Amino acid sequence: MCSSLRRVVLTSSSSAVRVKHDIHSNTPLDDSSWSSLQLCQSLELWYALAKAQAEKAAWEFCTENKIDLVTVLPAFVVGPSLPPDLCSTASDVLALLKGETEQFQWNGRMGYIYIDDVALCHILVYEHEGASGRYLCSSMVIDHDELVSILSAR
Structure with a gap:
């Protein structure tokens, strides 16, 4: 393994825990x-x-190869999208606004995080030497009905 490799930051998902x-x-x-x-x-x-x-x-591989792994597990990411087409997250939020909530029924309460905060989290865990393990990345946890109310008011 490369001896100069200090740390790997992996983007996982809150789906890996919830x-x-x-x-x-x-x-x-x-x-x-x-x-x-x-x-x-x-x-x-x-x-x-x-x-x-x-x-x-990734945890197994990094443990076996003595690589410092830190994982970031973002909740449901919201914010501007780079591609011109809607990503699956944006499509799901749009469906919520249209009253199509069936795909959210099994979720109950969910965490949400703004895309810029996810990027900042990655930088922080990479640069902070004491960072280790897994980091859940979420700014608020609400029911999907509450989210619809907030978004429709805007």
Whole structure:
């Protein structure tokens, strides 16, 4: 392995921690939480399954190769989009505004984070020598009905 490699910062997702059997529980999620791979498969939540598996593989690889890994797990990211087409997140928020809430029913309360805050989080965990482990990146946690109310008021 490259001896000059100091740290790797991996972007994971809150999906790697929030898919659990007691999804409607108010039990707080933290950096020790992991999504249930079996539940992701049974509900066909392929994004969450892939994110959890990829992050676990990265932790295993970095541990074996003595690489300093820090992961950032953003919640539902909102903000301007670079491509001209809507990304899946923006499409989902637009669907919420149109009253199409079925895809959010299993989520219950969700965390949301602005894209610039996600970028800042990556910089901070890369530059701070004491940073280690997993960092959940979320600015607020609200029900999707509350989000619709906030967005429609704007």
